[in-house]
Amino acid sequence: YVLEGRVNELICVNGTWQRYTSLSCVPVDCGEPYIPYASISCPDGFQYGDKCNFNCKAPSRLQGDVSTIQCDSEGTWSLPNSFCQIHCKAPSVTDDARLITKACKRGYHGLGKVCKFKCEKEFHVAGKSNFRKIYKLECDEDGLWKGESCVPITCPAPDIVFKGLYICSDLFNVGSTCTMICPDNPVTQAINCGIDGTWNNSFSICKSSLAGSCPTVAESTKVKFNCHGDQCEVDCFLPEAVAIVNGHSNKVRGRLASITDSHQDKGPVRQITCSVLLEWTPEPETITCKAECSKASIADGLCQADYNTEECSWDGGDCCKSTVFDGIVLSIPSTCGKPCNCLDPNAAENRTYKHNLKASKKKSRSRLITLSRYAWKQSFPRKSR
Structure with a gap:
C-alpha cells in the first residue's frame, strides 16, 4: 500500500491531535500496461501483485518464452522476459x-x-x-x-505523324515489331524494339501521293489553335485553364489500327500534329480546357464558359441579365454562344412560376409561365401608397 494525501502531518491542539488533512492507505496501482505490437489481458486489474498476459499482434511474433508481467511494490510493471517483434515473411x-x-x-x-x-x-x-x-x-x-x-522495358512511340499507319505485335515492349504501310506504296516498313529500349530503325515519310494538308481547325469557344504548317499550338482562352484530351474520336484511321489508348499521353496537350493521313493528332474536337474556379474571375462582370457551371456558382451571376450587377452580360469571347447562356436555374430567366390569370368572361385557370425579369416586374407592379 501507499500513503495518499496532500500533507503527512498531525497537529497537537489543546492537548489533542488534530488531523491537518485526511490521509489514507491505498493499494499500489501500476496503471494499464503497454507493450508494443501486443494485445494485453489483465483479468484481475492493475494493482500490486496482479498479473497480465500478452499476445503478439500480427504481423509481429513473440521473441522469448514467457508472456506474463506483474505489478510490483514500486508501482511499475516487471520487465517482460519476452517481446513482440515485427516480421516479414x-x-x-x-x-x-x-x-x-x-x-x-x-x-x-x-x-x-x-x-x-x-x-x-x-x-x-x-x-x-x-x-x-x-x-x-x-x-x-x-x-x-x-x-x-x-x-x-519499352521503346518510345514512333513519331506522331505516323499514327494510324502502323500496327505493333506487342505494343512498344521489347521484341515487338511495328509495321507500317504507306497508302501510296505496297512495300511495308518494319522496326523492332531492342532490349535496350530503342528501335533498330525508323519509319520513312510516305511519298507525295497524299498531297495536301490537314483540314482547317474549327474555332472553339474554349481552346485556341495557332497553326503553322503541319503543327498547331494549343492554348486556352482562360489563363488558369489547361488543355486536355477529353473525348473519343469516331474516325477510322487508315487501313491499320493505331496503338491502344493506354499508351496515349494523358497529360496537358501543347500541340496537335498533321499526320501522314492528313488528319490532326490528337483530334481538335476531342480537346477541351479544364479550369478551377478562380475567385478573381468569378463575379467580375465578364461571362466565361469555363466558370458558367454549378461548381463555380454560374460565374458568380455574370452570365444572366437578372444576376449580373449592371444588367449587361459581356461574354468572353464574344462568340461564346450557348456555353455562355444564362444557365443558372435560380435566375429569373429560368424560373417557372405558377400564376393564376383570370379572364373576364372565362373561368379561372392555372398555368405555368416562364417570366423574365422584365416580365416579372410588369406582372407584379408595385402598389402606390
Whole structure:
C-alpha cells in the first residue's frame, strides 16, 4: 500500500491531535500496461501483485518464452522476459525480378531488414533508366516489403505523324515489331524494339501521293489553335485553364489500327500534329480546357464558359441579365454562344412560376409561365401608397 494525501502531518491542539488533512492507505496501482505490437489481458486489474498476459499482434511474433508481467511494490510493471517483434515473411518470387540476397530467401525477417533484387532481362527499375536493374525492398511496420519494383522495358512511340499507319505485335515492349504501310506504296516498313529500349530503325515519310494538308481547325469557344504548317499550338482562352484530351474520336484511321489508348499521353496537350493521313493528332474536337474556379474571375462582370457551371456558382451571376450587377452580360469571347447562356436555374430567366390569370368572361385557370425579369416586374407592379 501507499500513503495518499496532500500533507503527512498531525497537529497537537489543546492537548489533542488534530488531523491537518485526511490521509489514507491505498493499494499500489501500476496503471494499464503497454507493450508494443501486443494485445494485453489483465483479468484481475492493475494493482500490486496482479498479473497480465500478452499476445503478439500480427504481423509481429513473440521473441522469448514467457508472456506474463506483474505489478510490483514500486508501482511499475516487471520487465517482460519476452517481446513482440515485427516480421516479414520471405519475399515472394516474381516473374520480373530475382532475389539476390541469399539470407532473405526463407524464414521470417525483422523490421528494417533490406533485401536486394535484380530485374530480369526485359525489365528495369520503375522510374529509372532502362539500364537500372538493382533495387531494394525493406520490411516495414505493416509486415510488408516496401520499395521499388520492375517494369517492362519499352521503346518510345514512333513519331506522331505516323499514327494510324502502323500496327505493333506487342505494343512498344521489347521484341515487338511495328509495321507500317504507306497508302501510296505496297512495300511495308518494319522496326523492332531492342532490349535496350530503342528501335533498330525508323519509319520513312510516305511519298507525295497524299498531297495536301490537314483540314482547317474549327474555332472553339474554349481552346485556341495557332497553326503553322503541319503543327498547331494549343492554348486556352482562360489563363488558369489547361488543355486536355477529353473525348473519343469516331474516325477510322487508315487501313491499320493505331496503338491502344493506354499508351496515349494523358497529360496537358501543347500541340496537335498533321499526320501522314492528313488528319490532326490528337483530334481538335476531342480537346477541351479544364479550369478551377478562380475567385478573381468569378463575379467580375465578364461571362466565361469555363466558370458558367454549378461548381463555380454560374460565374458568380455574370452570365444572366437578372444576376449580373449592371444588367449587361459581356461574354468572353464574344462568340461564346450557348456555353455562355444564362444557365443558372435560380435566375429569373429560368424560373417557372405558377400564376393564376383570370379572364373576364372565362373561368379561372392555372398555368405555368416562364417570366423574365422584365416580365416579372410588369406582372407584379408595385402598389402606390
